[in-house]
Amino acid sequence: MTVRSTTDSTPAAGIDSASSSTSPMTTPSPFVTLISSDGFEFHVRRSAACVSGTIRRMLNTRSNFSESVTGVCHLENLNAMVLEKVVEYLYYNEKHKESRDVPDMEIPSELCLELLMAAEYLDT
Amino acid sequence: MESHGARSLAFLAQKACIKSLKRIDDIGDCPYELIRPVLLKLENPDQLHQLEINCPHLVGRVDEIWLQLIKRDIPDWQSKPHRPKDPKNWWKVYKKLKEQTEKDREQGAEKLKAALDIINDEREQNLAKVLSRKELPKEPINYKAKTLYNYNSGKTGSKSGHKLTLLEKIRKEARNARLARMNQPVPRIANKATEVKQAPRGFVEDQKLLARQKTSAPVAIRQPTVPRVAKPPIAIVRQEKPASDKAFLEREERLRALTEGRRNKAITISETSSPKTDAISKGSTASQALSRPQRPLPQSDGADDEDMGGTQASSPITRRRNQNVSASRSTPKHHTGTPPSTRFASPPPPPKRKAEPSIFMSLKKPKAT
Numbered sequence: 001m002t003v004r005s006t007t008d009s010t011p012a013a014g015i016d017s018a019s020s021s022t023s024p025m026t027t028p029s030p031f032v033t034l035i036s037s038d039g040f041e042f043h044v045r046r047s048a049a050c051v052s053g054t055i056r057r058m059l060n061t062r063s064n065f066s067e068s069v070t071g072v073c074h075l076e077n078l079n080a081m082v083l084e085k086v087v088e089y090l091y092y093n094e095k096h097k098e099s100r101d102v103p104d105m106e107i108p109s110e111l112c113l114e115l116l117m118a119a120e121y122l123d124t
Numbered sequence: 125m126e127s128h129g130a131r132s133l134a135f136l137a138q139k140a141c142i143k144s145l146k147r148i149d150d151i152g153d154c155p156y157e158l159i160r161p162v163l164l165k166l167e168n169p170d171q172l173h174q175l176e177i178n179c180p181h182l183v184g185r186v187d188e189i190w191l192q193l194i195k196r197d198i199p200d201w202q203s204k205p206h207r208p209k210d211p212k213n214w215w216k217v218y219k220k221l222k223e224q225t226e227k228d229r230e231q232g233a234e235k236l237k238a239a240l241d242i243i244n245d246e247r248e249q250n251l252a253k254v255l256s257r258k259e260l261p262k263e264p265i266n267y268k269a270k271t272l273y274n275y276n277s278g279k280t281g282s283k284s285g286h287k288l289t290l291l292e293k294i295r296k297e298a299r300n301a302r303l304a305r306m307n308q309p310v311p312r313i314a315n316k317a318t319e320v321k322q323a324p325r326g327f328v329e330d331q332k333l334l335a336r337q338k339t340s341a342p343v344a345i346r347q348p349t350v351p352r353v354a355k356p357p358i359a360i361v362r363q364e365k366p367a368s369d370k371a372f373l374e375r376e377e378r379l380r381a382l383t384e385g386r387r388n389k390a391i392t393i394s395e396t397s398s399p400k401t402d403a404i405s406k407g408s409t410a411s412q413a414l415s416r417p418q419r420p421l422p423q424s425d426g427a428d429d430e431d432m433g434g435t436q437a438s439s440p441i442t443r444r445r446n447q448n449v450s451a452s453r454s455t456p457k458h459h460t461g462t463p464p465s466t467r468f469a470s471p472p473p474p475p476k477r478k479a480e481p482s483i484f485m486s487l488k489k490p491k492a493t
Contacts, residue, residue: 086133089133089136092130093129093130093133096129096130097128097129097130098128098129099128099129100128102128102129102130102131104130104131104136104139105130105136107136107137107139107140108140109140109143109144109147111140112137112140112141112143112144113137113141113148113151113152113154115133115136115137115140116134116137116138116141116154116158116159117152117154117158118133118137119132119133119134119136119137120134120155120158122133124132124133124134
């Protein structure tokens, strides 16, 4: 089953998705897909996804990862709950990139340990 | 930390972990470096020990945390062996050290308490202790000193109205001083008028006669006495002679003299009788009155009756005597209506006598009539 990401698109999203048929080296779509271990798909903006260093390297066009071509990242060690929180964080981070005295995002205690490990994995 | 922008996810996650540190007993396969900031915040050695059990990869890595705990809980840790040879034994080391510390602490507390007790005892010796009644030494009961105790007023002593206040005492003293003059013994005041130099003559004569009687008349020969019978009280019709009427008295005297001359031949003790009458006339009738009922009456009853009867209407002397004598004694014999014995019924005119009837009458000779 697929789930649309809750933090979906900006107007710019629509244009890029149309041009998927061009060459692989043309402008990549602004959205990428992150898939959890239990099959949940999260469509996130590329810029947000690249907050995570791991995802950035995966999606790097100069590398030879298949993810860079498809724009789809399978993250097998994260379950949907954790991934959702991760995605939330990604957007939170992107949003507050320039500001000061940012209020911290809240993390539920059930996820804290897994999130810690996820954050370690995703280098974020 | 970045000066701007959001903090890293790792940091935020660690922060969240620290928040709920107490609930962490297993970190899975999380590496020590990652969880270190969290573990450093540990305060419960038991929990750390549990973590070591659940996550064996932590064993050997958490030395510093153990040390931290020891530093915190065990005073003077540097002097004691606090590092286990085997990292697995951190927990044991900690425990041992902890127990030692506890023992030392207890001993110190005991010493302190002992010192304090000594000080307190010394202080208490100087304090006054409030005793209850039972703790007091028992006083021996002084039975003599037992006095009444009034619980209401709290006063002891005899309940009396005779207690004098101070003012009353003063007044009493003053009064006594004032009146003391009267209480002094007076030197003998010679009052010749009231002095009794000799016994009254009548009394003396009586005694002489008594003595003579006793010697002369032996007791065996008893004169028959007039039986004294109790007579019912009778309404007495007395013929009171007015004593104030002098003319009347003179007339009576003459009459008596006449009648007495007829009767009285045998006055043996005329000698005694005259001084007796003198004495009587002076007023010492009381002795006569008293002696009268005691006299043994003469042999002849009739004479006696007459004598008795005669005394009633006789001279002023006798009259006076009669008045002194109680009515119950004299008049029933005189009255004609009531007396039970026949002797008293007879006599006619009350015979006159000069001599007072007395004990001496018994010695008179019996009358011829």
